[in-house]
Amino acid sequence: MASGHASAEGGARAGLPARIVRELREILGPDAVLDRYEDLLVYEYDAYMDRSLPQVVVRPTSGEQVAAVVRLAVRERLAVTARGGASGLSGGVIPIEGGIMIDLNRMHRVLQVDVENGLALVEPGLINLDLSTAVAPLGLYYAPDPSSQKTSTIGGNIAENAGGPHCLSHGMTTNHVVGLELVTRDGLLCTPGGPAPDAPGYDLVGLAVGSEGTFGVVTRAWVRLLTLPPETVTFLAPYESIEAAGEAVSALVANGVTPAALELIDEPAIRALEEAFQIGYPPGAGAVLLIDVDGLHEAVEEQAALVGRICQETRGSLGLQYAATEAERAKLWAARKGALAACGRVAPNYYLCDGTVPRSRLADVLGTVHRIADRYGVRVLTVAHIGDGNIHPMIMFDIAEPGILPRVEAAHDELVEACVDAGGTITGEHGVGLEKRKYMPLIFTPDDLERMALVRAAFNSTGLFNPGKVLPEPGALPQRVAIPIGVSAAVGPETWV
Numbered sequence: 001m002a003s004g005h006a007s008a009e010g011g012a013r014a015g016l017p018a019r020i021v022r023e024l025r026e027i028l029g030p031d032a033v034l035d036r037y038e039d040l041l042v043y044e045y046d047a048y049m050d051r052s053l054p055q056v057v058v059r060p061t062s063g064e065q066v067a068a069v070v071r072l073a074v075r076e077r078l079a080v081t082a083r084g085g086a087s088g089l090s091g092g093v094i095p096i097e098g099g100i101m102i103d104l105n106r107m108h109r110v111l112q113v114d115v116e117n118g119l120a121l122v123e124p125g126l127i128n129l130d131l132s133t134a135v136a137p138l139g140l141y142y143a144p145d146p147s148s149q150k151t152s153t154i155g156g157n158i159a160e161n162a163g164g165p166h167c168l169s170h171g172m173t174t175n176h177v178v179g180l181e182l183v184t185r186d187g188l189l190c191t192p193g194g195p196a197p198d199a200p201g202y203d204l205v206g207l208a209v210g211s212e213g214t215f216g217v218v219t220r221a222w223v224r225l226l227t228l229p230p231e232t233v234t235f236l237a238p239y240e241s242i243e244a245a246g247e248a249v250s251a252l253v254a255n256g257v258t259p260a261a262l263e264l265i266d267e268p269a270i271r272a273l274e275e276a277f278q279i280g281y282p283p284g285a286g287a288v289l290l291i292d293v294d295g296l297h298e299a300v301e302e303q304a305a306l307v308g309r310i311c312q313e314t315r316g317s318l319g320l321q322y323a324a325t326e327a328e329r330a331k332l333w334a335a336r337k338g339a340l341a342a343c344g345r346v347a348p349n350y351y352l353c354d355g356t357v358p359r360s361r362l363a364d365v366l367g368t369v370h371r372i373a374d375r376y377g378v379r380v381l382t383v384a385h386i387g388d389g390n391i392h393p394m395i396m397f398d399i400a401e402p403g404i405l406p407r408v409e410a411a412h413d414e415l416v417e418a419c420v421d422a423g424g425t426i427t428g429e430h431g432v433g434l435e436k437r438k439y440m441p442l443i444f445t446p447d448d449l450e451r452m453a454l455v456r457a458a459f460n461s462t463g464l465f466n467p468g469k470v471l472p473e474p475g476a477l478p479q480r481v482a483i484p485i486g487v488s489a490a491v492g493p494e495t496w497v
Contacts, residue, residue, distance in 0.1 A: 048091035054101035063219035071187030084153030090433030124155025161210030163429030179222035213466035229294035244316025246363035262387030276342035355419030390428030
């Protein structure tokens with residue numbers, strides 16, 4: 001949920017003993033330790049609703065300093081929360097147990113680029129887009145491109161297994177991380193994976209990516225780089241309705257087309273984006289598709305012709321527009337990635353859903369989204385990475401309106417359940433964090449969750465790394481578990497370690 005609402009967990013906490021603060025300053029230097037209340041306020045939130053103050057913030061510049069801080073935290077039984085750009089939407093960096101927050105933004109370097117093998121060694125505080133900018137002169141780029149790529153960090157993307165529009169053809173963050181330097185529960189630096197291909201043993205890198213900071217603190221990462229495509233064609237395909245746009249997507253997939261990116265924007269979102277950016281969307285469009293096709297000239301020419309034909313032959317098509325210049329293409333994508341900013345014109349607050357559904361059920365679920373909005377009397381704008389079924393309905397509201405929060409939260413609950421009932425899941429790219437812990441029993445049985453807790457305990461037996469995230473709280477209320485798709489079963493309260 002948009003910031004602007006503080007939970008009961010927020011507010012001032014007792015500071016740490018002076019001896020601990022002194023020791024932290026000895027490890028990091030006096031300017032790299034913040035413990036004044038006014039400084040800590042900056043670190044109490046991300047882009048989710050809840051807030052909570054850390055007891056101290058440290059700003060290391062090396063993995064060795066992070067390891068020393070973790071050893072102190074373990075000795076003193078203090079929680080450790082790593083923080084990057086704080087652009088996360090699920091409360092993943094909210095320090096609900098106070099403790100030490102590790103601000104990784106001073107660790108923002110590209111340490112090494114291996115052009116021949118298409119790899120880079122980077123620090124966790126590096127901004128996502130800055131990596132692609134740095135390697136562009138070498139003809140390379142980093143594929144995962146969340147809408148927050150101008151502010152989110154590589155470390156945060158690793159924690160959440162971030163996605164983005166161009167992950168349709170290239171995969172999520174986990175497909176682009178080959179090695180890590182990770183500070184463990186013992187305050188040791190371990191290095192699972194690395195630049196060498198096909199390392200034997202367990203895939204600890206794959207396990208750590210998406211663990212949301214509960215397995216340790218990433219201090220370096222080896223990531224894959226791709227060659228910049230020599231040609232890209234961008235289409236804007238408007239339709240009379242969401243259902244028609246969904247049929248076009250199904251037709252593209254049925255014909256074996258996998259665009260570099262395939263995005264959907266519904267009619268309420270079109271109006272907000274048009275007001276903010278004056279894109280020139282066709283009047284009367286119920287939905288538009290934004291499509292990228294890239295690669296070598298011959299392949300692009302052939303696939304672009306096929307995409308254009310399918311889009312225009314689909315029932316409800318309102319024509320097809322091409323981005324004739326790079327400036328026009330950049331404008332279309334800037335508008336799509338600026339959807340959240342445009343929403344500020346609609347209402348002062350928003351709650352962004354992040355569900356994923358099978359492509360065959362997209363039209364049904366998107367219709368359900370609007371029925372839920374009408375039932376609760378809230379306005380919903382939807383954008384979607386529709387190529388891989390990841391939808392983002394945005395519930396718009398004004399937190400000052402009496403009684404609005406219960407309606408917003410109930411609508412969000414139903415949106416998530418609609419995704420699960422359609423055979424989908426509770427999050428596509430934003431992570432579980434604080435927000436979606438209560439939904440985990442919708443898709444996992446108690447035995448599933450117990451095994452996850454055992455895996456986490458192997459890395460985080462003390463429970464000090466980013467506590468309170470991912471797994472449900474002990475004694476969680478009964479929830480529905482999708483035993484087969486579309487069938488619900490009640491389960492009793494369970495305790496997950």
